[in-house]
Amino acid sequence: MNLIIVNRKVFLLGVMALLLLGSGIYVSPTSAEKGKSVFYKFDKSGNLLQPKGYREWVFVGSPLTPNDMNNGKAAFPEFHHVYIPHEQFKVYKNTGAFPDGTILVKELLSVGKKQAPSGKGYFNGDFIGLEATVKDTKRYKNEPGNWAYFSFTTPIGQPHNKTAKAMPKTKCNFCHQAFAKDDWVFTQYYPVLKDAKPGRK
C-alpha cells in the first residue's frame, strides 16, 4: 500500500472537491463572470472566426421578411433565427444590459413550404446565411456602441466563409443605431430578450 502524508487542509479540500463532483452540483464559472468572452475569436488579421455551436445557444426571436412581401428583393431573405450564448443571456436577464464581449448570431433561412396540414403560412426551409455582431469595447472602441457586424454568407449552396471582416459602419451599425431598441440590438423583435429584461414583469 502506497501511503502519502498530506497537510490536513489539502486533504479536506480534496474530499470536498470529490463530493462536489459526485453530487453533480458544481457549475463552472462562466466566461461572462470571469469578464472574458470565449464565444468569439479572431484570426491574426482581425477577422472574426465563424462561430460554432450557436444552434444550442438561447434563441431570442425569429423575424421574417420574405422576398414575396418585399417585391422579390428582401434586404434579409428570409427567416432570421437569432441566438445569444447562455451566459450572456443570464447577464442580460439579471442586469438588463449586454455585457462587454457579447455576441449575437443571426442565421438566415429560406422560406420552405407555404402550405402545411396546420394551414397556410411560412415554414423554415434551408440554412442560407450566417451573420454575427460583437460588442467589444477594446477592439471596437471606435465603432458606435462598440458593436461590429459580420457576414459569413456565401452564394446559396456554398459553405459559409470561415472568417469575416467587420462591415463598414454605414452597412449595418447605422441602422442598428437608429432603430434598435436596446443598445444597438433589435430587442423589440426578440420576445425572449424583451421578456427577460428586468422590470418587464
Next chain:
Amino acid sequence: MNLIIVNRKVFLLGVMALLLLGSGIYVSPTSAEKGKSVFYKFDKSGNLLQPKGYREWVFVGSPLTPNDMNNGKAAFPEFHHVYIPHEQFKVYKNTGAFPDGTILVKELLSVGKKQAPSGKGYFNGDFIGLEATVKDTKRYKNEPGNWAYFSFTTPIGQPHNKTAKAMPKTKCNFCHQAFAKDDWVFTQYYPVLKDAKPGRK
C-alpha cells in the same frame, strides 16, 4: 501543522478532482445519460406540470401560420417556437431517434409588427400559448407512437394553466401520425432537427 496519512490512490483522486474543478471543464452527468428524464413531471392526477426553462433549451424551428393567411381562423395562431432539451437533442443528433422521455415544447406567439426598417414581414409579438408533447412508452403505452399532447394555453392575458391533461387522440395525435415526418414529430418544418439527424450531411 496537522498531517494526515492517506492512501496514494485516494490522494491522486483528490488532486484530479481539484484540477477538474479548477479547469471548469467538469460537466455533470445528464439525466439522459442516466436514462431518466427530468424534463417533465406529473401531478397525482396524471396531469403534466407546466414545463419550465424551455426558452433556454434547443430551439428547433419556427413555423408560422398567421390568422391573416387563414381567413382569420388559423388553427395555431401564430408563430410556433419549438424547443427540445439539450440532452435529448444530443441523443437525436447521435442516434437519429427521439429517446423515451422526450419532451418538445411549442410556444405560441402573436404576430406583432408587420413592418420594420428591415422590410415588410412578420415579427414576433407576445407569448400567447404553450403546448407540449411527451414520448413516454410506459405512461402512454396505448397512445399511437407513445406520444401524448398537452395545452396550457388560456385566453389571452391570463397566465397559462399550471397543469394540463393529455388531449384525446383525435385532437393532436391523429394529425401528427398522419403527417409528421419523423416519429410523430414535424421535423420537416424544424430545420435544426432535420440538419442534426445523422446521415443528412
